[in-house]
Amino acid sequence: MNTGVRYNGALLHGGLLRRLYHRWSLKLLLSELLAKRWMEPAIPFLLMWGLIAYFAAVTPNYASFANASALGRQFADMGFVVMAMGLVVISGGIDLSVGAVFAFANLTALMLLQMFHLPVPVVIVGTLLAGGMVGAINGYLVGYLKSRPFLTTLVTLIILRAVVDLLSQRYSVPLAMGSDRSWLWAYLGRGLALWTVPSNLMMLAVVGLVGHIMLSRSRPGWHLTALGSSRKAARHAGIAVERTLFFTYVMSGLLAAAGGLFYAARLSSTGSDTGAGWEVNALTAVVLGGVSLSGGRGTVARMLIGAVIVFVLVNGLVRMGLPGPMTSTALGALLLVAVGIDMKWAKNRLKTIQKIYLNPTVVELRPAPSTAADSGTPYAENDRLRDSREIGLDCVEGPEDVILDREDRLYCGTRDGLILRFSGPDFSTREVFARIGGRPLGMAFDREDNLIICVGGMGLYGVKPDGTVYKLTDETNRSWFKLNDDARLRLADDLDIAPDGKIYFSEATIRYEMHSWHLDGMEGRANGRMICFDPATGKTQTLIKDICFPNGVCTAHDGQSILFASTWLCSIFRYWIAGPKKGQIETLIDNLPGYPDNINRASDGSYWLAMVGIRSPAFDLAMRNPGFRLRMVKQVPPDEWILPGINNGCVVKFTEQGEVVESLWDPGGRKHATLTSMREHKGKLYLGGLENNRIGCIDLPGADPDWNGCDSYWGKPEVARDL
Template structure:
């Protein structure tokens, strides 16, 4: 190996390029920017302002945060529903005026003051809700109009009644406590806002109404099509926003003991900036209450910090405007280009050098030399099945296979001409195995491990396994369950081919060639699935050895078969069986004479073997070319191989002309015949095997024969 190739191997083997793509797919990455901004703002102002972290300063900040956070929470809910509310500042001011009027003009109790502020907010929110939700007016323009009207009403009322409020001799201790008091050292306004925020978070993330709001924000047309009352939901979000603004006004009225011309001025811009900076999408449907609150802390800290540093009010507003513009630009650009970015960075090929092996060329001296015997296979269900990835027969000679339409199809014995849908599972049924009780265990791509009972009832056995402790990849979910087999004690061993791609993206995994497959074990006694082996290169076929003490499993992109001991003195040991094959192995099943059948889904080519040693070329290929022009493994030519326990190749079958079975993903021997499946085929093949045991069956070798 040359020095340059050694450097390439080291670079693409040990530099985890794939982590960037994995991180960008996570929902929590949307929090990265606001978290960074929050930490930067707090650390920055903490270092510039000497008494920034004092207790008194913290209490004052929390008191303001309580009032501001309520407004931001309400606006967040509106934005999650796909709207916007620019009238919150005016509603906030009217709520404050209503509260202080009840206390200082009418001499009413605190509960009435709070109720009046909330009622004013609800009424104003209802007006916006009717106009935007039911009359379908544009939210931006509508809420600007209501802001102007409500602000004008507030200015008229303050001019008319400000003197009565200022000269009132009412002293309400409870109202004063809400404004200035603390509970367990925390300001009353902050406690109220915290309780409300927790309730709002639970409401949005756990209730049906909350899911409706996010669905409407994501796509109103789709929400309408699935039966969500879109107009009522939009109306409801504006009412909540009005209530939040009114309640915030009540709290500031209690803190200031009055109102003035500047009450709520510019609050709508500050609240909108907080929501967008916190990660609430202007497009709707993306964000959370927690993100909105994070943005509220950022904006309040930034505003107070600039004021304490001596910046004028105009400078503060300019900073907020610039920050809002940057946040909007980032939000719009990221939403528009997220998929493009992921498509360019997610596929991260690694260096892989395939050793030279025997050839599969016809008429060669190689044990893998393909012949043309599969071309003579008789078709079963020609044109009646699509994608029979695996085939299996029961003790009554009925033939079962899965289809890409999510069905298990059964062809009835003796001639297999009558077809019926045995069970509908969904997904893409792949590898299958019969259990002792006659139930059919099925690996379903993208869904998990399932069981079909003799009465045809379908049960999901497993959809997840134990997650790796330090893995960024969510490897708890089963993404591509591929093949399964059952041990004597009932444990089900099955493969999950890759933890990075779903079943239909197997070609991407082949281009990347990263060992992310695994061997899993489901224990019916505990109902749990555990990971047995990791870091397998597209783990595929699984077969219980004839002695019942070990599992044979195939790694397709590594072109090898290995043995894992599940019992006996070698329990837990992995041993190589066949290496450096000229083809990509798929399913493995027992043969009647103590050997094993193995499918070749395709054959290696010099060009692709060379490409595996050039990960930089494959990476540029995925970024520059459309997927139809990518270099893939050759899956247009396959075959069937029979080997013994020592890994010696006994015979090889092929279809040189590709007329019947150019690609083979599975095969089963049953009573002297070989049944052949292929994931790209429209038939099941049946080939008579001269000299084979006419009484031997696969299920019988597991459960009835001694």
């Protein structure tokens, strides 16, 4: 809608190119791309199409329907075997016997059909049973006896192969002689399901779809994936590890047997090379497709992508006339490279993302107005906050925002996710008003005296006067052209309510979580947004995107506009929500000497503004040099970083026209460092800070002793309502 550059009235120095370079950083794109789950199969996917395109170009008639159909029929057999392997690999194991099970199933099907002359449905069931039985043996050995999957399935591979060779040699004559003319058998082997799609390929697609739904949408699938991710965690979560493993191997056996069944129907032959070495093909395919050998990561689609790559490659190499050993060498090399990349990638992925995620940009500010005590500016330092009275000293941790209700009770959120309420004379009674969780930040009362709260990490929540917590919203519309999913609210910061009941709130950043908000400052990028929630319709809508850390929000006294602070730009903006300028944004104040936080109404028609930190020339310089900040964040431990000066307490008052009239200071932040909020109530000013262990209170001489926020927003309570 609008861009951050436009509000950045302080953009003065530096070339346009330099600014654009940092604003549209390629690294930013890359870091967000890498964090995407769909990026992992992207490379195999491209490789697959590249290979197909290559062989289509060098082989005549490769891309014809007839050839595609024939290849598809051959591919389907392997597809089943690869899925059999893939499932087991996702569960953190390995099944090297898939190729042997495939051959065994092929033999079983042929024997049942040709030697025992059983009807085809019985043959199908019998073959699948045989495969499932081998799977059950593997599953029992690996799951219950806890033997090593690699060696165990290697042994079952040897034994099974020997059995297949023995039987096919002994019964070679009857196996080759009989032949069944059942239409079902013919359909399995040679039929077309749709148009030119072979029946077995269709079946593979159906099984793949079912497998995908099972893996990603069902309880057994989740259990299986959990087992691969962390066996210990899975056991602690109460998953029956042994049983799940057992059934995973059974499923693997069934899938490999299904492949063998179709192979039997297609070729009606058995030999010692049936499915020989397929375990390596399948393993290569699975790892190439992006199913991690460390388990827990992978989808059916990835397995099949890998299967296509291996199939097309082997098939293509054979067609090009390469000798057999060369093909197996190529596969061996491919396996080695794929596993190597998988191991390194699984180990370093998060580290890589972490390394390139932070992308500082240029933030240019004019020299800050002086805050020296003798400077004569409205920002001149004084010690008017020094003699504040403490409320709840050491009984409250990090009251980011404070607010008072009509009965003069004081509310604040804390780091532990509680809403505390102080009442009685001198606010000596402390009670837990509500338990929300998350990090409660900005607060406001609505017309019905519900306390509306922005909860960092959760969203927008409400607390009824009786203490019941309810959710207002935790998501907004997703923007189409952002890689990071910005639908969820990550860091709802402050809110205010317009006269029509609409709730306007800021989300400080969509790239960082609450605990690393200062990293967003290191980045200085326009990552935040203003969002509106309409309680009447229940709809949430992003109003303004790309704001540089929007923080405090306040409805103007006349209810026509919303004021919001942009912390890293040291500016206050006005957004018109009614009247002739509706929808427009204008800069109200820029070049503040500190980093603005919450804004609240004052009794005399002006506004209070808390400064969370004070600018320094050194940090301003750092903000102008993204490269410097990047090197600092990468090379220096966090406690040595240059950060905004937060060892000060400062509250500023400004008028409707944006003119700063006075400031209240606690130099050195002895009582109120990192001051984030202040609330005027009946002639007193209450102070809260993100890192404070108290709430402060000072008298405001000359302020209206009856003025309070609830009346200012919603009018004085009618007497009738009280009765």
